[in-house]
Amino acid sequence: MTHPKSSRVAVIGLGIMGLPMAVNLLKAGFEVVGYNRTRAKAERLAEAGGQAAGSVADAVRGSDVVITVLPDSPDVAVTATGAEGVFANAEPDLIFVDMSTIAPATAIEVAEAGRIAGVRVLDAPVSGGEKGAIDGTLSIMVGGHPDDVEAAGPYLSAMGTVVHVGASGSGQTVKAANQLLTAGIIELVAEAVVFLEAYGVDAETAFKALGGGLAGSAVLERRAPDMLTRQFRPGFKASLHHKDLGIMMAAARDAGVIVPLGAVVTQLMASLVAQGNGNLDNTALLKLIEQLSGRAR
Amino acid sequence: MTHPKSSRVAVIGLGIMGLPMAVNLLKAGFEVVGYNRTRAKAERLAEAGGQAAGSVADAVRGSDVVITVLPDSPDVAVTATGAEGVFANAEPDLIFVDMSTIAPATAIEVAEAGRIAGVRVLDAPVSGGEKGAIDGTLSIMVGGHPDDVEAAGPYLSAMGTVVHVGASGSGQTVKAANQLLTAGIIELVAEAVVFLEAYGVDAETAFKALGGGLAGSAVLERRAPDMLTRQFRPGFKASLHHKDLGIMMAAARDAGVIVPLGAVVTQLMASLVAQGNGNLDNTALLKLIEQLSGRAR
Numbered sequence: 001m002t003h004p005k006s007s008r009v010a011v012i013g014l015g016i017m018g019l020p021m022a023v024n025l026l027k028a029g030f031e032v033v034g035y036n037r038t039r040a041k042a043e044r045l046a047e048a049g050g051q052a053a054g055s056v057a058d059a060v061r062g063s064d065v066v067i068t069v070l071p072d073s074p075d076v077a078v079t080a081t082g083a084e085g086v087f088a089n090a091e092p093d094l095i096f097v098d099m100s101t102i103a104p105a106t107a108i109e110v111a112e113a114g115r116i117a118g119v120r121v122l123d124a125p126v127s128g129g130e131k132g133a134i135d136g137t138l139s140i141m142v143g144g145h146p147d148d149v150e151a152a153g154p155y156l157s158a159m160g161t162v163v164h165v166g167a168s169g170s171g172q173t174v175k176a177a178n179q180l181l182t183a184g185i186i187e188l189v190a191e192a193v194v195f196l197e198a199y200g201v202d203a204e205t206a207f208k209a210l211g212g213g214l215a216g217s218a219v220l221e222r223r224a225p226d227m228l229t230r231q232f233r234p235g236f237k238a239s240l241h242h243k244d245l246g247i248m249m250a251a252a253r254d255a256g257v258i259v260p261l262g263a264v265v266t267q268l269m270a271s272l273v274a275q276g277n278g279n280l281d282n283t284a285l286l287k288l289i290e291q292l293s294g295r296a297r
Numbered sequence: 298m299t300h301p302k303s304s305r306v307a308v309i310g311l312g313i314m315g316l317p318m319a320v321n322l323l324k325a326g327f328e329v330v331g332y333n334r335t336r337a338k339a340e341r342l343a344e345a346g347g348q349a350a351g352s353v354a355d356a357v358r359g360s361d362v363v364i365t366v367l368p369d370s371p372d373v374a375v376t377a378t379g380a381e382g383v384f385a386n387a388e389p390d391l392i393f394v395d396m397s398t399i400a401p402a403t404a405i406e407v408a409e410a411g412r413i414a415g416v417r418v419l420d421a422p423v424s425g426g427e428k429g430a431i432d433g434t435l436s437i438m439v440g441g442h443p444d445d446v447e448a449a450g451p452y453l454s455a456m457g458t459v460v461h462v463g464a465s466g467s468g469q470t471v472k473a474a475n476q477l478l479t480a481g482i483i484e485l486v487a488e489a490v491v492f493l494e495a496y497g498v499d500a501e502t503a504f505k506a507l508g509g510g511l512a513g514s515a516v517l518e519r520r521a522p523d524m525l526t527r528q529f530r531p532g533f534k535a536s537l538h539h540k541d542l543g544i545m546m547a548a549a550r551d552a553g554v555i556v557p558l559g560a561v562v563t564q565l566m567a568s569l570v571a572q573g574n575g576n577l578d579n580t581a582l583l584k585l586i587e588q589l590s591g592r593a594r
Contacts, residue, residue, distance in 0.1 A: 163506035173496040177489040181512035184485040191556040192474040198552040209460035215478035217514035255495040258589040259488040292555040
């Protein structure tokens with residue numbers, strides 16, 4: 001991995017994911033300037049050897065690459081295209097990488113606006129959670145032009161493994177599919193746990209018997225142990241998965257794609273959040289199935 | 298694996314699964330007598346070195362172990378407990394192993410009837426399909442008394458890997474959970490394929506990006522390639538998975554367990570069968586999602 005010593009990266013959004021991602025860019029030898037609405041978080045980046053910017057404009061000016069890690073579609077749209085935003089303050093040939101999880105349609109709109117502004121735009125949402133962000137082992141699903149993906153490679157590689165999945169918006173489409181699959185499989189495992197336990201079968205033993213076959217999954221392997229002991233510490237919060245499933249459902253609706261299991265698990269995740277469990281891990285879907293089955297603990 | 302040279306095993310039901318299972322018992326050195334309602338199938342066992350019996354009673358008399366591999370719950374109940382059946386013709390200390398996929402409640406009833414008749418009963422449904430049956434690599438989920446599981450071990454090991462999952466009925470309960478998980482994950486992958494393709498994203502590339510993360514599953518790894526090229530040769534027929542999901546839903550209902558995704562995928566599999574696609578592989582759920590989304594091929 002080679003890059004000009006002078007490369008400066010701006011990271012906008014220094015939350016649970018953004019801060020450790022920025023720290024990994026620092027560790028890879030880049031100059032990193034961070035901006036966050038809550039200034040204290042930018043100070044934590046400064047303590048790690050980065051710089052705290054006072055505004056988006058300050059962060060963007062003089063940077064070769066700008067990365068956003070923000071909560072939702074409108075945050076990204078405003079930060080990218082707003083009057084005080086990234087494009088308005090972009091250096092020539094800037095690479096803008098949105099690593100938030102947002103609507104594919106918004107990602108495509110932002111890419112189009114970038115093209116007009118002379119900014120090279122990539123959508124690059126991630127999976128792997130807080131642990132992956134800290135360890136630099138995120139899976140990064142990138143949509144955009146191959147030349148831009150290559151140019152962003154050294155920066156993205158500091159945070160995880162890069163897979164170029166298609167044109168602008170594709171990264172978000174793949175992330176939406178990822179969130180459909182993970183929520184659905186967690187829910188299926190939750191249903192299986194309650195079913196097995198209702199019949200007095202030890203679910204751990206059952207999963208050992210099942211796990212090597214076609215019923216096997218990463219959820220069964222990595223998340224079921226905590227589900228069986230009802231450890232719902234996040235991990236990945238139900239409230240965030242709820243947001244992502246909303247994106248997935250809207251995108252499916254826009255494309256006229258019918259997702260029956262996706263629709264049901266979206267409602268179940270919504271119920272989990274509505275009942276005040278949004279801060280629990282997404283595997284707390286198990287609590288909901290126990291409640292529905294009159295087996296609440 | 299040691300066993301008396303004189304051990305005789307009866308296999309009742311010599312269909313797609315039963316015949317190769319019986320052949321593997323022959324290969325392991327057991328004397329095997331087979332019975333099938335369609336006599337021609339028993340002749341195929343005779344050609345492989347076994348014996349063809351003219352009735353269930355003929356197969357059972359003189360056998361140390363009786364194995365059933367039958368279509369559904371009533372077949373097993375009648376074959377086990379009927380006037381001309383297994384228990385009525387059992388040698389002392391007979392081990393009866395039902396390897397069909399049937400209702401857990403029926404398995405428990407048969408085990409109870411066996412106890413009264415002095416027959417040691419195990420429920421031991423399998424996963425791994427026709428290929429696993431031929432290769433002797435089935436996953437065998439066994440419910441029953443530990444002593445009986447141990448006694449049946451040499452016979453079952455000739456057909457696959459044995460996991461003792463609990464008391465009588467537990468094997469069937471675990472199998473039902475297996476069928477819930479596999480159907481559900483196939484359906485989720487089908488929804489993801491249609492979603493990705495509707496957005497012009499190459500699903501194969503997307504699945505490479507997803508597969509290593511929490512969205513990964515055996516279905517994604519082993520079945521998605523055929524789904525992407527629309528190869529729906531069974532494999533495991535939709536009609537059989539439909540039957541098994543009926544067992545799962547009835548068992549969930551009996552236990553008061555709510556399985557929202559299980560219920561929806563059961564309906565989708567029923568629709569696949571109702572539309573005349575029961576002979577296709579269960580991954581043909583993808584065809585149904587394409588049809589629902591106005592994207593039928």
